[in-house]
Amino acid sequence: MSDFDDHGPTSLPEPPPPPPEPEPPKPVEVFADYVDGMTAGVERVSIWSKPDAILLRFASGDELTWALDDLRALPDQADARGIVVKPGHDSLERLIVRDPGIAIHIRENAKRLGQRPPVTNIPRIAGWASGAVASVALIIFVLVPIMANQLATYLPPEGERALGDATFGQIRTALSSDASPVSLCEKPEGMAAITAIEKRLNAEVDLPYPVEIAVLDHELVNAFALPGGRIIVFRGLIDDAQNAEEVTAVIAHEIGHVANRDPTRDALRSAGSIGVLGLLFGDFAGGTVMLFLANQLVNAKYSQAAETGADAYAHDLLQRADIDPKWIGTFFERMVEEYGDAEGVMAHLSSHPQSRARIEAAATASGGRTYRNEVLTDAQWAALREVCGPRPASDDGNDKSPDDDAEEEGWEEPDTRRQDAPTGLSGDN
Amino acid sequence: MAFADLRTDYAGEKPRIFNLALVTGVFTVLTVGFYRFWMKTRMRRYYWSAIRPGGIPLEYVGTPTEKLLGFFTAVVFLAFYIGIVNLILMFFSFSLFEGTAPAYAVSVVGLTPMIFFAQYRARRYVLARTRWRGIRFGLEPGVAGFVWRSMLHWGLTVVTAGLYWPVKTYYLEKYRVDRTYYGDHRMHQGGSWKTLVKPMIHVYLALVTLVAVVAVTTVTEDPRYAPLGMLGMGWFVYGLAHWKAQSFKALTETKTLGDVRLRTAPRTGRIIGIYAGGWAAMFGIFVAASIVIGIVVAMIVAAVGSNLFADIEEGNLAAIPRFVPILFGLLIYFSYFVFWSVLKETFISLPMMKHFAEVTEIVNPDALRAVRQRARDEFAEAEGFADALPLGDAF
Numbered sequence: 001m002s003d004f005d006d007h008g009p010t011s012l013p014e015p016p017p018p019p020p021e022p023e024p025p026k027p028v029e030v031f032a033d034y035v036d037g038m039t040a041g042v043e044r045v046s047i048w049s050k051p052d053a054i055l056l057r058f059a060s061g062d063e064l065t066w067a068l069d070d071l072r073a074l075p076d077q078a079d080a081r082g083i084v085v086k087p088g089h090d091s092l093e094r095l096i097v098r099d100p101g102i103a104i105h106i107r108e109n110a111k112r113l114g115q116r117p118p119v120t121n122i123p124r125i126a127g128w129a130s131g132a133v134a135s136v137a138l139i140i141f142v143l144v145p146i147m148a149n150q151l152a153t154y155l156p157p158e159g160e161r162a163l164g165d166a167t168f169g170q171i172r173t174a175l176s177s178d179a180s181p182v183s184l185c186e187k188p189e190g191m192a193a194i195t196a197i198e199k200r201l202n203a204e205v206d207l208p209y210p211v212e213i214a215v216l217d218h219e220l221v222n223a224f225a226l227p228g229g230r231i232i233v234f235r236g237l238i239d240d241a242q243n244a245e246e247v248t249a250v251i252a253h254e255i256g257h258v259a260n261r262d263p264t265r266d267a268l269r270s271a272g273s274i275g276v277l278g279l280l281f282g283d284f285a286g287g288t289v290m291l292f293l294a295n296q297l298v299n300a301k302y303s304q305a306a307e308t309g310a311d312a313y314a315h316d317l318l319q320r321a322d323i324d325p326k327w328i329g330t331f332f333e334r335m336v337e338e339y340g341d342a343e344g345v346m347a348h349l350s351s352h353p354q355s356r357a358r359i360e361a362a363a364t365a366s367g368g369r370t371y372r373n374e375v376l377t378d379a380q381w382a383a384l385r386e387v388c389g390p391r392p393a394s395d396d397g398n399d400k401s402p403d404d405d406a407e408e409e410g411w412e413e414p415d416t417r418r419q420d421a422p423t424g425l426s427g428d429n
Numbered sequence: 430m431a432f433a434d435l436r437t438d439y440a441g442e443k444p445r446i447f448n449l450a451l452v453t454g455v456f457t458v459l460t461v462g463f464y465r466f467w468m469k470t471r472m473r474r475y476y477w478s479a480i481r482p483g484g485i486p487l488e489y490v491g492t493p494t495e496k497l498l499g500f501f502t503a504v505v506f507l508a509f510y511i512g513i514v515n516l517i518l519m520f521f522s523f524s525l526f527e528g529t530a531p532a533y534a535v536s537v538v539g540l541t542p543m544i545f546f547a548q549y550r551a552r553r554y555v556l557a558r559t560r561w562r563g564i565r566f567g568l569e570p571g572v573a574g575f576v577w578r579s580m581l582h583w584g585l586t587v588v589t590a591g592l593y594w595p596v597k598t599y600y601l602e603k604y605r606v607d608r609t610y611y612g613d614h615r616m617h618q619g620g621s622w623k624t625l626v627k628p629m630i631h632v633y634l635a636l637v638t639l640v641a642v643v644a645v646t647t648v649t650e651d652p653r654y655a656p657l658g659m660l661g662m663g664w665f666v667y668g669l670a671h672w673k674a675q676s677f678k679a680l681t682e683t684k685t686l687g688d689v690r691l692r693t694a695p696r697t698g699r700i701i702g703i704y705a706g707g708w709a710a711m712f713g714i715f716v717a718a719s720i721v722i723g724i725v726v727a728m729i730v731a732a733v734g735s736n737l738f739a740d741i742e743e744g745n746l747a748a749i750p751r752f753v754p755i756l757f758g759l760l761i762y763f764s765y766f767v768f769w770s771v772l773k774e775t776f777i778s779l780p781m782m783k784h785f786a787e788v789t790e791i792v793n794p795d796a797l798r799a800v801r802q803r804a805r806d807e808f809a810e811a812e813g814f815a816d817a818l819p820l821g822d823a824f
């Protein structure tokens with residue numbers, strides 16, 4: 001028996017949480033809708049209160065008794081004044097109560113309305129969760145890096161250049177404070193000094209393609225290599241360097257990245273891992289930030305090995321060019337003093353961790369012998385320092401001289417101070 | 430014995446959906462996204478229970494943990510595909526074309542079958558977890574047919590620059606509706622694709638107008654025609670609302686479940702009103718909130734930071750702990766996203782569902798008495814694929 005006639009639209013303005021009110025008087029018959037979970041019929045039943053139970057009386061005269069302790073309410077229901085209950089977690093039966101009086105009666109007397117069904121699939125969830133973590137880890141930390149390493153060596157140089165050019169454009173735009181990309185520094189005298197450094201290092205033999213060094217007019221104390229042999233040095237790094245040897249040492253390190261094809265590996269690896277990480281965070285609000293952070297963490301793991309490799313290459317290259325590898329160390333030393341070790345990761349030569357260890361490695365590589373150094377003449381060094389244009393008068397020198405630095409570190413190398421001696425073009429051999 | 434048609438009540442209220450969306454949204458952010466399975470479940474319970482055909486609410490019985498399980502399942506399968514395939518595509522894109530664009534294009538095309546797969550599976554999961562009058566809905570397995578049909582119809586839609594849209598909409602809807610069950614009764618999508626052409630007519634005409642205005646303005650170089658473009662834009666917006674209302678009507682009134690039918694009368698004007706009012710409310714709230722935040726920050730700085738100004742004047746910014754601006758930035762960033770979705774639920778989704786529910790009736794409900802329960806559709810991966818692939822929050 002189903003009657004729907006009295007289900008007009010209830011357009012009463014309903015205040016959300018009902019204030020507790022005294023129970024409705026018992027003898028008045030109150031009704032609710034019952035569905036049995038077997039058929040799509042709805043039965044109107046009258047509700048009667050019994051000790052520890054409610055009684056559902058059907059029009060046919062049949063009765064159902066539901067123990068109050070068995071009753072469970074459906075959560076998050078839109079009709080806050082009514083209630084929908086079922087007799088037990090697994091029951092398909094429903095009692096849809098719209099009468100606020102009975103709803104209150106049930107809420108006050110049934111003690112386990114809010115009890116949740118036990119979660120039965122925990123072992124399966126745990127299993128699949130481990131599976132998901134394992135497969136993501138396998139892909140991000142094993143498969144993608146291996147493939148990136150392999151594919152990086154097969155990528156034709158033109159492809160690498162295209163990859164590097166795309167990234168270069170993005171970086172110039174990203175670092176810019178206004179609409180136009182960060183400008184390139186191209187004063188001819190300064191660029192000639194850069195060429196002199198390149199020639200002195202003479203790394204071409206190790207490289208799959210020629211190196212191309214660009215200076216960006218930005219105050220970041222940083223330098224990095226891009227796929228395809230492009231090396232970017234920021235003006236801030238040249239400003240911060242004490243002499244041409246420090247700049248040369250940093251460039252040697254970046255050439256190490258180029259020789260090892262690290263930037264290409266990085267780019268391919270990111271292409272693979274970003275999408276996978278994107279899966280994990282889904283499309284929840286602000287997931288992009290999480291994605292970015294996670295990718296940084298993954299990259300940090302690889303950068304350590306890459307940095308050590310690039311340093312080792314740089315030590316060798318500098319020694320071959322008769323330049324003291326310690327200059328990598330002195331530069332980092334000052335960075336650590338200025339920014340601290342932890343900050344170093346973020347602030348300069350991004351993702352170059354373990355600065356202390358690198359300084360020591362550079363000192364070890366220096367090995368106590370003497371070097372000719374003299375990468376640039378005074379005039380060339382001055383030109384390099386003005387590659388982006390004339391320097392402000394207040395910023396014309398460094399607070400420490402190379403002498404102080406060397407002596408503090410206990411290095412006794414008079415040669416390093418011979419920069420002022422105009423012994424010809426140092427970069428021409 | 431004549432039974433009245435069943436009208437649909439709507440019990441959802443803005444303040445309650447606002448609270449629910451806000452609380453679950455904040456939890457989702459705090460748990461780096463993992464609460465989203467609980468958020469979706471709770472929001473659906475609310476939205477489902479608000480729709481009450483004949484006074485009996487729909488019930489959503491999906492659980493958060495099965496969604497979590499489904500998500501992990503999908504990640505296991507998708508991680509491999511997405512990671513390795515993207516890497517290889519990027520490699521070939523740079524080797525052969527020296528650019529990223531081909532890789533992204535191929536990657537998107539490669540993902541489309543996966544997306545259609547996820548859509549059908551998600552629909553099956555949601556229907557299997559929806560009950561009305563205690564009876565389960567269900568969707569028959571048939572994902573392969575849906576994927577190739579989707580590829581075909583969407584391909585034709587792209588090729589015809591959208592002209593084919595109504596046809597695509599009809600056939601994809603028919604494929605799913607014809608496999609939909611309520612209890613042991615199968616639903617049927619009647620009508621034909623032709624019935625969807627008329628609802629689209631305003632969109633077509635507005636587009637023709639816009640193209641004509643652009644063409645005339647370019648050819649004659651006479652700026653006086655430009656205002657007609659505004660008219661065309663307005664017409665286009667009206668056309669979209671008209672399509673939403675009339676395509677719903679055309680598709681709904683031709684759906685049958687045995688002898689049971691549906692009748693509906695959504696109004697284009699009401700839909701435009703909901704969007705206009707909703708956007709206005711959201712915009713107003715964001716502007717008001719920005720002003721309030723500005724005042725509060727100014728007051729805090731004035732009260733606490735008297736030496737802050739001194740520090741800033743001396744250029745001594747290091748005096749401010751580094752984490753303060755970072756924390757503040759993150760807070761603003763996440764608040765923006767959370768409130769955006771909360772306000773959208775409150776001022777657009779809920780009123781829209783209310784309108785569509787209230788204008789829809791069940792005709793000849795007596796025939797429902799023949800419907801019997803169907804077996805539970807166990808569904809290991811739930812809507813995991815749809816969750817892992819960013820498909821938006823389609824119900």
Ligand SMILES: [Zn+2]
Nearest residue numbers: 257307310352
């Ligand atoms: Zn490096």
